Amino acid sequence: MKTVSVIGATGMLGQPVARALIADGFNVRILTRNPGNARRLFGDKVDIRNADLHDIPSLKSALAGTDMVYVNVGGHSKATYYRNHVVGTQNLLKALEGQTLDVIAMISSAAAHPEFNDRWDNHYKWEAEQLLKASNQPYLAFMPSWFMESLDLFVQKNRLMQIGPSTKGIHWVAADDYGQTVSRCLQDEHCRNKRMHVYGPETLTMTQACRRVADSWQLQHTPLPSWLAATIGRLSRDPVLVDVADLTRHYDRTGEKPDPDALRTTTTLTQWLLNRSAKVGVAA
Numbered sequence: 035m036k037t038v039s040v041i042g043a044t045g046m047l048g049q050p051v052a053r054a055l056i057a058d059g060f061n062v063r064i065l066t067r068n069p070g071n072a073r074r075l076f077g078d079k080v081d082i083r084n085a086d087l088h089d090i091p092s093l094k095s096a097l098a099g100t101d102m103v104y105v106n107v108g109g110h111s112k113a114t115y116y117r118n119h120v121v122g123t124q125n126l127l128k129a130l131e132g133q134t135l136d137v138i139a140m141i142s143s144a145a146a147h148p149e150f151n152d153r154w155d156n157h158y159k160w161e162a163e164q165l166l167k168a169s170n171q172p173y174l175a176f177m178p179s180w181f182m183e184s185l186d187l188f189v190q191k192n193r194l195m196q197i198g199p200s201t202k203g204i205h206w207v208a209a210d211d212y213g214q215t216v217s218r219c220l221q222d223e224h225c226r227n228k229r230m231h232v233y234g235p236e237t238l239t240m241t242q243a244c245r246r247v248a249d250s251w252q253l254q255h256t257p258l259p260s261w262l263a264a265t266i267g268r269l270s271r272d273p274v275l276v277d278v279a280d281l282t283r284h285y286d287r288t289g290e291k292p293d294p295d296a297l298r299t300t301t302t303l304t305q306w307l308l309n310r311s312a313k314v315g316v317a318a
């Protein structure tokens with residue numbers, strides 16, 4: 035079986051990809067800056083290597099002999115987003131010089147289109163994709179819509195905070211479905227040199243999704259206009275809140291591009307909530 039090196043396997047959206055690849059029999063190599071954390075998450079049977087996207091020798095040694103690479107990185111500011119996506123991709127390609135891979139794949143975003151580049155996250159995702167495209171290595175860019183797992187980040191004590199407007203449908207994606215979708219594409223040699231939207235089975239506006247989750251988790255659904263969230267963020271010197279206010283406003287303004295060729299996942303939000311309750315029930 036092929037060896038796939040995953041950078042960012044410890045992340046919220048990297049974990050389900052790494053787990054799907056392991057379940058499908060890939061030889062998975064995890065590149066991380068924190069091997070102890072990766073071992074806690076994945077156990078002793080997975081090949082875990084200490085490597086940093088900003089340390090080319092560490093990447094070169096960890097990637098020797100790999101067949102594929104999957105990259106799942108994020109960023110918490112314009113500077114870290116640029117560093118992880120643009121500089122990180124340049125470093126990755128330098129570290130892979132002299133190796134020909136089956137594919138280098140990355141998580142991009144449904145909004146990573148040049149006409150939406152007024153937001154820096156879309157802009158740097160797009161730039162990272164262009165670097166892969168120009169590299170002469172086979173590449174894949176997955177462009178998922180909002181993940182249902184992001185809704186966890188909206189919970190504050192007994193409230194589900196919904197920031198920003200809600201006029202457009204969103205194809206919510208379950209992260210486990212996404213992991214399986216990525217694994218299937220990596221196994222399919224026809225699935226190369228593409229950028230693909232990944233959309234869930236139904237559209238729900240932000241308000242519809244938040245109401246459904248708040249009901250299920252017995253939280254108070256609390257909408258907050260983006261201008262108010264941005265003001266609170268500025269006054270409390272919370273740049274992440276300011277950015278989330280802008281992100282939700284921007285995503286609602288641009289909406290998602292219709293795409294008949296989008297990869298479709300199957301889990302609905304209702305099913306995802308049921309799966310979550312079952313998991314919590316088992317854990318308790």
Ligand SMILES: NC(=O)c1ccc[n+]([C@@H]2O[C@H](COP(=O)([O-])OP(=O)(O)OC[C@H]3O[C@@H](n4cnc5c(N)ncnc54)[C@H](OP(=O)(O)O)[C@@H]3O)[C@@H](O)[C@H]2O)c1
Nearest residue numbers: 042044045046047048066067086087107108143180181184
């Ligand atoms: N949330 C959504 O709805 C949504 C929708 C579409 C796309 N996305 C995209 O999904 C991406 C990933 O999100 P996430 O939630 O999984 O992020 P996350 O939880 O913050 O994980 C980031 C990962 O990046 C790794 N990383 C960071 N800096 C690194 C470095 N210098 N060298 C090597 N690894 C590094 C970390 O690994 P270690 O700490 O182990 O090194 C960590 O596993 C983001 O780019 C986001 O734009 C999200």
